[in-house]
Amino acid sequence: MGTVDGFARQVTASVGGTGAGGEGFITLDGVEKVFQVRRRTGPLRRERREVRAVDGISFQVARGEMVGYIGPNGAGKSTTIKMLTGILTPSGGRLRVAGIDPSRERTRLAHRIGVVFGQRTTLWWDLPLRDSYRLMHRMYRVPDRRYRENLDRCVELLDLGELLDVPVRQLSLGQRMRGDIAAALLHDPEVLYLDEPTIGLDVVSKAKVRQFLKELNADRGTTVLLTTHDLTDIEQLCRRVMVIDHGRLMYDGSVAGLHAVGESERMLVVDLERELPPIELASDGPGPGSGSGAGSAPGSGSGAGSGPVLRAVRVEGVRQWLAFPASMSAAPLVARIAAEYPLLDLSVREPDIEAVIAKMYEAAP
Numbered sequence: 001m002g003t004v005d006g007f008a009r010q011v012t013a014s015v016g017g018t019g020a021g022g023e024g025f026i027t028l029d030g031v032e033k034v035f036q037v038r039r040r041t042g043p044l045r046r047e048r049r050e051v052r053a054v055d056g057i058s059f060q061v062a063r064g065e066m067v068g069y070i071g072p073n074g075a076g077k078s079t080t081i082k083m084l085t086g087i088l089t090p091s092g093g094r095l096r097v098a099g100i101d102p103s104r105e106r107t108r109l110a111h112r113i114g115v116v117f118g119q120r121t122t123l124w125w126d127l128p129l130r131d132s133y134r135l136m137h138r139m140y141r142v143p144d145r146r147y148r149e150n151l152d153r154c155v156e157l158l159d160l161g162e163l164l165d166v167p168v169r170q171l172s173l174g175q176r177m178r179g180d181i182a183a184a185l186l187h188d189p190e191v192l193y194l195d196e197p198t199i200g201l202d203v204v205s206k207a208k209v210r211q212f213l214k215e216l217n218a219d220r221g222t223t224v225l226l227t228t229h230d231l232t233d234i235e236q237l238c239r240r241v242m243v244i245d246h247g248r249l250m251y252d253g254s255v256a257g258l259h260a261v262g263e264s265e266r267m268l269v270v271d272l273e274r275e276l277p278p279i280e281l282a283s284d285g286p287g288p289g290s291g292s293g294a295g296s297a298p299g300s301g302s303g304a305g306s307g308p309v310l311r312a313v314r315v316e317g318v319r320q321w322l323a324f325p326a327s328m329s330a331a332p333l334v335a336r337i338a339a340e341y342p343l344l345d346l347s348v349r350e351p352d353i354e355a356v357i358a359k360m361y362e363a364a365p
């Protein structure tokens, strides 16, 4: 752990984006959460054990920021969010959201925050969406006009028109998620916590949710803290990302910086017109097979002087998996491949969070 701690200090110091001085809109200062758990160790014996779910985390988020909060399973993400909503009380440290201590003034804070837990719904299972929203209107005492405006906006942007009279239990996961996001926004919260908002969604639903969040943040200046296992969510939505592992902040900085620190790789998966030797492209020159049309057979050489920036790591018939540094833009590589190889189809795969974090550990001094 010592090495990793040293590494964490190094990356947060060098790439960190918390900004010194002043109080953030969301501020955590040495926040801890320790759970006491009992475990049966024999027929009559029970052992008490401490789980340090959050272990001294400090960061600040400015008003209007959209920040990714990522980490492997059990890292402490949900526990942090629960403390930020006031559901859980920290065991130590100081925490403020919009100047409010969440666990002490949970009700007051509730009017200023919205929460979406992707794995659970805040909607009433047997009621149509419209009725759940009416109940929330009353609960949060949202002025009528404001409520109607917010509802109309969410219905339009989240494409909920056809679904308002459908009981929640009959909605698909993607429809329910959009319904939940609308529910979290009816009272105009200044902060939105999203815990896995795209989990289990298909590509189209994910795109809808992401587009909506982008617009929400841009138009309304809503501060967003986003927890996800999908790095594409982070790539598309957040300029800043924090990584936690074992309850500690491992990294706080840009998404590109995360890839650089973790030396992670993205993958282009290409389908070619015919089987070819493994593709390799050098960073500073035309790829192999220049002048090749569909009829030529490009070789696997690379430009002089530098190593390959993209290389095939797997070949199966006409399909090749081409790895390249995740900090690089895929666009110029795609253009080169399309120009130089007989390309039929192509997709980009993002590295998963576990792989990026594993690389961070490997890279730790």
Ligand SMILES: Nc1ncnc2c1ncn2[C@@H]1O[C@H](COP(=O)(O)OP(=O)(O)OP(=O)(O)O)[C@@H](O)[C@H]1O
Pocket (backbone or CB within 6 Å): 035, 036, 037, 051, 052, 053, 071, 072, 073, 074, 075, 076, 077, 078, 079, 080
């Ligand atoms: N109520 C609880 N009682 C005891 N331990 C808990 C409790 N809630 C969480 N933990 C433990 O705290 C640690 C962090 O859990 P948490 O749910 O915050 O992780 P996470 O990063 O959100 O994980 P995931 O990505 O799997 O949702 C885990 O070891 C978990 O088992």
